[in-house]
Amino acid sequence: MSRPTNFGAGPSALPESVLHQAARGLLDFNNTGIGIAEISHRSKEFTAFLADTENLIRTQLDIPQTHSVLFTQGGGSAQFSAVVLNLLARHRLLHPDRTNAERAMDYVITGSWSKKAAEEARRLGGGTVNVAVDARAYSKDGRSFDGIPTHDTYTFSPDPALIYYCENETVDGVEFSNDATSAASFPFHLLPKDTLLPLVGDHSSSFMSRPIPHLAEHAVIYAGAQKNIGPAGLTILIVRKDCLVDVDAAAKLGAVPVPLTMAYKTLADSASVYNTPAVLPIYIAGLVLKRSQELGGVKYYEEVNKRKAAKLYAVIKEGEAKGVVRAKVKEGSGSLMNVVFDVLGDGAEAKFISGAEALGMKAIKGHRYGSVGGIRVSLYNAVTEEQTDALIAYMKEFLAQ
Template identity: 75%
Template sequence: MSERVINFGAGPSALPESVLNEAAAALLNFNGTGIGIAEISHRSKEFSAFLVETEGLIRTQLDIPSTHSILFTQGGGSAQFSAVVLNLLARYRLLHPDQDDAVMDYVLTGSFSKKAVEEAQRLGGARVNVAADARAQSEDGKSFNNVPSQYSFSPDPALIYYCENETVNGVQFSDDVSSPTSFPFHLLPQNALVPLVGDYSSSFMSRPITRLTDHAVIFAGAQKNIGPAGVTILIVRKDCLVDVDAAAKLGAAPVPCTMSYKTLADSGSMYNTPSVLAIYISGLVLRRSAQLGGVQYYQETNTKKAAKVYAAVAEGEARGVFRGKVKEGHRSLMNIVFDVVGDEAKFVSGAEAAGIKGIKGHRSVGGIRISLYNAVTEEQTDTLVAYMKSFT
């Protein structure tokens, strides 16, 4: 087998080698059963116990209270663009059976929140209000390079969606609530159960979730920081586990059983066969995370890694070889984006010759994207930084 390279890909992304080795052994024999993890029944006592353990690892490391359920499902973040609309419109219908003027608020900060807006508009059932559009604050009026500073939330929305970290555009809300680039929790409607939806697909388990208990739904595809593609993790406040069939009788859109949060919760995430292998590898990653110190450990190390790469970008800007894309103070710790002023293909090919892969920007925006997910080490980051400094 050829030597492994350094993987800065945006997802599916790098996983810890120790986890890969353990998972490889379990492909032949999971937990002493004599059956591989990709073959074993999801209803076996061994896997059922592992699923409970994995849920507990998430709950403990993120300090999730009993007011919220943890669910495992499929379809990635894109499926949740639909599911959050259907479930929270059902909730709204049950709360307001005689109202036909529901509105959904969206904060638009990049490619994935744009996809979420488009899916909400496609599904219909309520008016979509773009409560903030970051493009309005960019120099050209069309770039996603900042966190908005002006918001217009509705007084009683069915949901309020935001994407905490934009994987494509490299924009992230600050976790310091006193920062002007933090999410504006203080502007939300002042009722006890705000229907706030946080898309954490590319930052989940990389640092604590700011004001987690204020969220109605948090969702994340696993394939960035905690596992392979195939499983999506949800944190759902229990008042959002609603009877979607009862809501449909009142006029809400029918919700497929596999997308109903209540169905998922009532079945222990086993209404249908879950992504057994993806959950297993995610559980191994979460075990390792707990041993290292959890999200607090990763917040510290990810901050160090990002500081090194941003310093290298700034040094390259001074030399005239790089150009940053995101305003300072609005930049992601997870996905660092910049342009190569000269020969981008030369930069990419030189990196690959040095054993560095996965750095090309998303096809929709081009440029370079360095994804510093949890499994990327400081030593690997230093190798990248040395290459960046040597590039001419």
């Protein structure tokens, strides 16, 4: 029986071979006779697997020893809070005499998720949110997230506690380009000249799909696993070691107290097993990462994902020329992972979705957030080029009709 193709934005598709491996592991993990969902997270078998999984991430992303790789829970939304609390604690230890008003938190707002992250920073307090740029101000209608702003629009603080951006906006289909010469690339050259930049990147939707530019310059990179590498319930952190600070010492100086399970130092000191981690998601992520390494790692996936996205954007252009389809993102700012567009005409969108579902193509309806709507096709690593080609063939047939 042929399985449907999951074009959903998350929880997303996983490689079928990995699902079969994971099914066996549910009954017997690494020949222990105990299933992975039952085994102790402190057993030598699981801790060895956890260390191997960390090494797979380190190797494929070329992570330097200046950074720790940590495994936690709560998804990207929990990191909206954890990033603020940990980096404000760091800033408090570095600058104990500054007032909260003097602790700037710079946010680059390019879509729904970076907007939510900035809102959480305001809610928590402890510093002042500076919007370094808001992409809506440069959109076609002044209120949509339809592109990455050009470099001349950014205003960064001279010594912020953190600089936050979301590399790929899952809802809005907007992504920073990996090409440093592109106007849609992240403006690393405009950041304060500091060897220990407090740069934070939400890479949830693109993690392990391509290399991360300027990785070593980041203070924190985080990613929810449920896009490219595993099921929901696991969050992976890459944290520079100077950000593993004593949050209790910072609290004595007036910083907002940090819950222990959200403190990066607690996670690092306990090798990510301070409390029971997301054992099953870690196991599946480890299997996915092993398969990824065998295929060629992030360089391999970058090439495949570029081809998949190029084909899809090309057929969207065809649809625009016919007046049937409308792209929602400016050319050059479109995501390789989440491609968004509208199908024009009364009832046309519903017809397009039902036709796709009849062919086993699932979860292509756009996000419910605000007025985004439309169609969203997610081309994560586990979505094959052949599955993408099948969707494009359907789209061409739809356009012809």
